[in-house]
Amino acid sequence: MELVTLRHVYEQEGPFATVYLEARVPGEDASKQVELRWRALRDRLHVAGAPAETLDAIESELGEATGHEQACGRVLVAAGSAVLLDEEWDVEPGTGDDAFWDPLPQLGSYVREAARSVSELVVIADQEGAQVRQDVVTEHHGPREVDTDVVEGSGHGGVHKPRHGALSHKRIHRRAEKTLRRNAKDVVAHMNGVAANSCPRGPG
Structure with missing residues (x-):
């Protein structure tokens, strides 16, 4: 992972509350489950000296918890x-929730897990364009979709080639070939742009 993305956290004045919620199988009452787990962590942070304004900020952020967030875990x-x-x-199931109140953010566990994740680009293409999906694959969970784009080729004209050999059909065939090449170039250009603008993460 790109550690520079965490710079803004360490540039702030502490102390800091760091909260880890492990991934769990979500139920219909996902929000209630997160609330109960957070309540136990809040008590720990309060005893450690965390002020109410910091605890309230985290609680507000957790207020919209969903089943998806429970399934993925959260820091x-x-x-x-x-x-x-x-x-x-992403963390191995059974690791448990945790919370820290310290002069510096406690992000060692998060960084170690993120460093073992891999970014992948999935392309589903046809003759007219493609769907380009960015996924992150982690050690303990399957692919997680980060973003999806639909690319429509800029080639004009039909992409289907006639089967007969008449002169007019040959012209249609050439136009179709030209359109296909244009659309393919558009898809490749979009893929290159996504790859250049992303921050691929490989095994640590």
């Missing part, structure tokens, strides 16, 4: 009245 960092980081956290 949050807050200082003062602001949540500085809220990211999905």
Whole structure:
């Protein structure tokens, strides 16, 4: 992973509350489950000295928890009245929830897991364009979709070639070939742009 993405967290003035919620199989009452788990962590942070404004900021961020977030796990960092980081956290099931109140954010577990994740680009193409999907594959979970784009080729004219050999059919055939090549170039150009603008993460 690109550690520079965490720079803004460490540039803030502490101390910091760091909260880890492990991934669990979500139920219909996902929000209630997260609320109960957070309540136990909040008590720990309060005893450790975390102020109410910091705890309230995290609680507000967790207020919209969904089944998807439960299935993926979550890490949050807050200082003062602001949540500085809220990211999905892939970790081996059974690791458990955790919370820290320290002079620095406790992101070692998050960084180690993120460093073992891999970004992949999935392309489903046809003659007229493609669907380009960005996934992140982690050690303990399957692919997680990050973004999806639909690419429509700029080639004009039909892409279907006639089967007969008349002169007019040959012209249609050439136009179809030209359109197919144009559309393919558009898809490749989009893929190259996505790859250049993303931050691929390989095994640590």
